[in-house]
Structures are given as structure tokens and as C-alpha cells.
Amino acid sequence: MSRFFNMIPGTDACCILLYGDIGEYDDNVRSGDIARELLEAEALTGKVDVRINSNGGEVYSGIAIFNALKNSKADITIYVDGIAASMASVIALCGKPVQMSRYARLMLHSVQGGCYGNKDEMKDCIREIEALEDTLCEMYATRMGKDKEEIRAMYFDGKDHWLCADEALALGLIDGIYDADPVPEDSTPEQVFQIF
Template sequence: MDRFFNMIPGQSAACILLYGDIGDYDKVRSGDVTRELLEMEASFTNIDARINSNGGDVYAGIAIFNAFRNSKANITIYIDGIAASMASVIALCGKPVYMSRFSRLMLHSIQGGAYGNKAELEEVIRNIDSLENTLAEMLAGRLKKTVDEIKATYFDGKDHWLTAQQALDAGLIDGLYDIEESVPEDSTPDDVYTIFNNRLKTQSKTENQMNLEELRKRPAFKDCTTDEDVLRQITHLETEAGKVTGLTTEVTTLKKDLKVFQDKAAADAEAEIDGLVQTAFDEGRITEPQKATYKALLKADRENGEAALKALPAKRRVMNNLHKPAAGGTGAWDEEMTNIRKKNGYTV
């Protein structure tokens, strides 16, 4: 699966990027965020979450909010560019949050569209009111306000854009941080969002290059102490990977050979069962209509099937059938009588 968030590991902390719109079909998907967060928790105590998002789907945002809020890891949130709409709620999930002095935070009422009759539209409005109450409850602890106060201040139908300093003064965040890149002071929110997205694309060219220190943390490289050891292990793994095609061909051939042996074994077993049934018939232990029944019994349970046949009384001796000639020749009885006559000097 392609990952947008990069799961960037570091020396003492890992990083997860929430760059883009939030939603199941957008770049920031709640399932991906939660899965990657759980994977990181297994290896890292400290996790940085970096946000540059205009918001998106409310329900997906609630899922991410809960994942961060309930995480076992020590999560620190950084607003690199924009944390708007649902992204602002995620940013204020209760974990320490810092903003770049160039970034923006925006809170507003839930927005959406609907189509239908009067009753259906009224139901949509009720759902929006209910969701806004939920979001206000989610923000209440962080903002130290009541639900009604939050709704009156931020869910009043207007967009409330805050600079990093304004957010700090309002007690919404824990502090500011600087970045190396300069962002014009008069940048609009769209400008800031675009600048940080481009910054991510530029950095990814170096961040995705092989990091030998990170390789050594993987089980296959745990015994490597030098860069040369790492490179030798990579060469070994490449050699082993090169054998896969040949091994796959060999396995395919062995499977075909096994099928031949299995078919032969099945044919031999079938012939043995037919022989046992025919012998029982020749000895008068079973009748013609019973052949199929005992054949099925022998296939299902060979040992008990043979015991059942032997337990049946023989109604004629096998020697009575010696008169039966083999196909195209004389019978065994006639051959034996001829031999006796020869031994006693009779002319045959």
C-alpha cells in the first residue's frame, strides 16, 4: 500500500505527516493515520505529528482526534502551515501543540451541503447542531471554556483565522517555533499552505535516501557494526533475492512431480481395492450388487474394510475357479492336469 505519511523514523522520535485534506478518499485517511500511529507506538516512545491541512471530513477527523488523544506515545503536534476547520480540532486534541510563527489556525462552524425536502433538510441541520456540540465538547478541555462559550465564540458562522501569536495569546497552543525557510509576513493562508506543501516535496528527495543508521535498527542488520557490514548484508540479501526465480521454478517442477506420484499412488490403491473386492466376489463372500458398497467402504477405511470382508464366510473355494481360463489361454486347472499326466508317462 502506498503511504502518504512517510512514517519518518528518527533517533529518539518518529514523525507522522498530516499534509493534505482529511477524508477516506483524500490524502489524510483516518485508517492510515491510526494504523501507522499504532505501528510507531511499538518502536518509539516519542512521536511528532506535523500538520498542514485545510480540514475535511468531520467523522474521519474525529477518528484521528481519538487516535492521537488515546495514544500511549508522547505525542507533540506541530502546525507547520495551516490547521484549518477539522484539522484545527485534531491539532487541539489535548497534546502539546506548537505553531510556526508563519502558520495559521482556523476554527469555524461545520459546513456542508444537502438536497431533499423540508423534513430532510431539517434533519441535516439537526445533525450539524449535534456535531457542533460534539466538537465543542472535544475542544472544551483544551480551551478551558464551556460548550456554549466555544460555540458562541467559534461556531458562529464565521471563519476565525488566528496567527501563531494570536493563538498563543488566546491559550490555544503551547508555544511557537521557527523554521529555516522564510515565509513572507503578508502571506495569505493559501500561500502558507502551498509553501509548506512545496517544502515537503523538496525535502522528500533527501529524506527517502538510504540511511545506514536506520538500517541497523532492522532485525536483518542488527549485527552490523560498520557501514561496510551493512553494505555486505545488502549484497547478501540481493543474492538471496536473486535465487527466488530459480527456487520458484524448482518448486513448480516438484509440485508437478508430486502430482505424478500422487496420481500413481491413487491408481495403485484403486487397483488393490478392485482386487480385494473381486477376490471376495470370487470366493462368494459378496454378491455383484455388493461390490460398489464394499469398494466405497475400503476407500473410506481400508483397515476395517478388509477386516469386514475377511469376516464374511466364503461360499466356494478358490480352487473351484481354477477351471476359468486366462484370456486367450487354458485354465490353471487344465495346465496342472497336463503336468501330472506328463510326469506319469501319459501321452498328452
């Protein structure tokens, strides 16, 4: 059995993969695994590359991962390789810095959840979803240098908001595009192969 779930130790830097759904069950990206491996990576090299390709998942697990990364003493760079959707887009906010592939996407939207019970239990569930949205609005607003209510109006309207790398950079959600040179349209297959 492998010693690490998501970490690849390296000479100059360790790499932590946040590839998959975020949650505390089965083969998901679990907050406890990430926090433990982040501490080990800090001790090994002090430099950590975090690579994200995730559709998102559980909010509380995502907040724990966000806090572990944000409060780490390691020199962390976050890379959005494919998709950072929903809670994964929130985790990407803590990057120091955040780099995104020009071919990747961020997706922001309202908190989703559900419950079963009587009307009071359902009202409690709605209050908790609203409280979580308030927290996430504050996290986005801090990163983007905007007012929390402006973020709520822009992204917490019940729709999915897909952002390409250029849009995310313009909004301040990321710090750079790591493969910024586009592939020329008239490239031959051999030239495309050489680029990648």
C-alpha cells in the same frame, strides 16, 4: 510501493504528516492510515512528531484521528507547520503538547455540509450539523478551559476565524511557538538564509 502513507520512521522519533485534506477517499489524510501508522510508530520508538498542514475536511474522519492521537500511549508532539484549518484545528487540540510556527495559522468556523431530499431529510441534516457543532464546541472548550456556549458564540457564528500563533497561544489552543525568534526587519538575504 511505500510501506507508509504518512509516516517517516526515525531513530529517536517517528514523524506522521497530516499534510492535505482530511477524508476517506483518494490521496486524502485518511483516519485508518493515521491510526495504523500511529500504532506502528508507538512500537518503533514511542515518540511521535505529528506535523499538520491541512485545510481540514470530513468531521467524522477528523474525530477518529483526534481520538487515535488523544488515546495513544506514545509521547506525541503536534506541530502546526502551515495551516490547521477547520477540522485540522480540532485535531491539533489533542497535542501533548501543540507547537505552532509563528508564520502558521489556525482557522475555526462552523460545521459546513449539505444534503438533498425532502424537508424532513433536510431538517435531519440540520440537526446533525448542530449536534456536530455541539461536539466540536465541547472539544474546543475542554482545551481552552472555557464554557461550551462561550466557544459557540465566539467561533460558531458562520464566519471564519483566523488566528496567528500569538493569538492561539494566548487563547490556550497551543502550548508554544516553535520558531519564536522573529527575523529582524533589516536582515540581509544572506542572514535570512542562515536563519532558515
